[in-house]
Amino acid sequence: MARIQGRVQETVPPLTYPPLVIDLDGTLLRSDLLMETAMAFVRSKPLQVLNVLGWLFKGKAALKEGLALATEIDVSVLPYDSQIIELILAEKATGRMIVLATASHISLAERIAEHLRLFDLVLASNTHRNLSGNHKRDLLVAHYGEGGFDYIGNSKDDLPIWKVSRQAYVVNPDPGVESRVQAMARVEPTLRTHTASLRDWRKAMRMHQWLKNALIFVPLLASHRLAQLELMRDGVFAFLCFGVCASSVYILNDLLDLGDDRHHKSKRDRPFASGQLSIKAGLILVPALLLTAFGSALLLLPWQFSAVMAAYYGLTLAYSLKLKRLMAWDVIVLAMLYTARIIAGVAAFNLTLTFWILAFSMFIFLSLAMVKRYAELRDARTREVNTVARGRGYYPGDLDMIASLGASSGYLAVMVLALYIQDANTTSLYVTPHVIWLACPLLLFWVTRVWMLTHRGQMNEDPVVFAIRDRTSQLIGAVFLLMFWIAA
Template sequence: MTVDNTALAPPLVVDLDGTLLRSDLLLETGMAFVRHKPLSLFKPIRWLLKGKAALKEGLAKATHLDVTVLPYDQEVIALIERERVKGRTIVLATASHISLAERIAEHLQLFDQVLASNSERNLSSHKKRDLLVELYGAQGFDYIGNSLDDIEVWKSARSAYVVNPESGVERRAAAHGNVKQVIQSNTPGLNHWMKALRLHQWMKNALIFVPLFAAHQITNPLLVWQGLVAFLLFGLCASSVYLLNDLLDLADDRHHASKRNRPFAAGRLSIKSGLIAFPAFLATAFIGALLLLPWQFAAVLAAYYVLTLAYSLSLKRHMAIDVISLAILYTVRIIAGAAATSLELTFWILAFSMFIFLSLALVKRYAELRDARKKGHTEKTRGRGYYPDDLEMISSLGASSGYLAVMVLALYIHDQSTNALYSHPQVIWLACPLLLFWITRIWMLTHRGQMHDDPVVFAVRDRISLMVGALFALVFWIAA
């Protein structure tokens, strides 16, 4: 007579945060709360004073997470499905709030029972262990977990499954001699951090050197050194902003075709690590600015950070305000370069910058809306203030803004200060058709659906744009 051992298998108990889910629901709801209710930041503190269980309940009820797009670990799901086929009872046991756990269980349709925290109980560590022992007995269940809090549970489990363990967890779990399997499905790497920090976006900070070129001081070693330091510090501040922006935009990014692959949205990097990294980068940027450069640079850097934070929290969801804000953020980089090198800015540089970067910001919006219309969407785009039907107006505004930048350049040629800077200012007229060609080409490519990157990043990678840029610089060199 053959005995079916699977029928005798105890329940398989699965942890949620960091195990089934490549994230932490407490931090997920916390970031969602900050994004949607930034003026109510003291509420979570009041909840926490009542205990961690009260905090979890408060955040769960004050926010709404779309559980269908959360970053689930597919290897853990595959393990659960294999055990379900064998007829095992599958239990979700989590320290997250019961309302979130039940919604996830309903979405995944993998669990026979859900055990979770409520307003009176934070189901973590020994409390989870005690409840499981009470329900199934010591060594009466198998347990899948990942953290130090799970050590206590593994002690009373028949078999331990360790998933993407935190530092030191695998060693301590192995000490009990019941580890059946270690799953390494999500190892954060340097490439994930490079992607999260958006190092390729640092090329935008090259605008810091515009005042040096405009004042013909690019051969001044002291000013060039100050510009390089400003470039590095601005990059650190910008990366800090990118990290914070990704943490605040988790929900929207997961609904976006490409942004859902960003490290935090995809669960490749933990929210906790992001909350540590972004203030560290920010502090380094400001300390360096105060110690190494004129105080005016630190003031401009602070203005950039405040505007970027306002953009992330609110401005980017408002029609027109978002693209104007982006144009200002580009222009602030030029102002930062002038502050770092103590050079004066002209009206012409600022006007040219605002118009050209407003045009490029509208390129970015047009590309997003074109994709939405192509997919048949008619409603307002998620996290933005535009409808797909706004395409024609956006293209009109964007092209007009780009051509206004050419007009500013043409007027600059006849300014008295230009005659003082250039030996042959009339040669600069050759730059006008070059800029007209480039702007027209950018908008035509966008209209055809061939603009898949940030337009500034596209320009740096595009061979024709680089050729136009080289000719543009040559014109100014000849004029000088």
């Protein structure tokens, strides 16, 4: 409607515009529903992965339908692009018809449309038709004619549609798309609502978690051989290889946990859950990191180190797919994954794995795994969630039992340390082994402090990473090592 001196002139009829057609994957949605459903299927039904090949053999439409109907995707937490939604709302306010035209399956498209309540019409793939590229172009032309609609998209599959549209809108284009569409259609300025940065990739790889790999050096420290430069060099190689391998695991775990992460107050901001990084890019990086880690390890370190790393990867994969949702098994496996780093150090340095290191590490890391679960459940109870924790096998009511088991495990680690001091082999390693007794109250204090902080809701990160970053823990660790140095 026209405005004259700030007032609406009712006698002038409203302007009419052609329909605005919106693509979904990579445009309105900062993700791809085919990839989303594929990851959800692998996570929920890993033993039925061969079904995917059967659907794919029947065609892409059958694949999309099979995955869409076999998985549960919560459309309310998908990473929608807020700027595109604002654009749609502005156009809708003018009375313009808004159409969702997507290659995703109709069942998902309709649920998204019902959730957002922005669209007058939904066009999507079904059993017999994959609504992408030329198929989408033909359907839109049949509805509105050539030049009878404006189209918002992002990929090379949208090029045929832009060619017959009145106006082209390009959003976060794939490489090479922007120049090609400019040569064939009338284009609005390209919208870049988000770009992946190096910081996003560092966050996805969880490089801060590489601090855990310092555990690789524990066997070298325990054997009093830190001064041997050749072994220290091997330790650095092992640290880096294990870090790259762990990053591959972290990315795969994030891809499998997209649904759960989006319901978590902090994990929903992870690069893949938020749509800052694409699932496709993650799937490329996972094997690339894995090959780099194992290729380097086989070239630079004893084969036993690679064997331990392979066991770590396999156990982590089992944890991501199933074990993390089983009560008790999840924390035991977490403790084993921490301990695997120490075993990897033993393999890298060609040392002997002692009973004392194995027993101590299992108890102390079981305690820290319990800390991690306690912190998650405490947060759920604070939010008055009384059902089973999403993606876990615990209820908020299990808090007291977890605290009891976790603190007990930590104190058992102290008892193992005390028994180690009395072992005959220990006395042969140290000049004054009785000095190590002073390390016991230090460890008792640290375990107690960690659990008290967790009980108070002040444990907001991985407890091992917390221990490495926390000033008090650093001081206790330094004095702890000092006791062993004096004893030696």
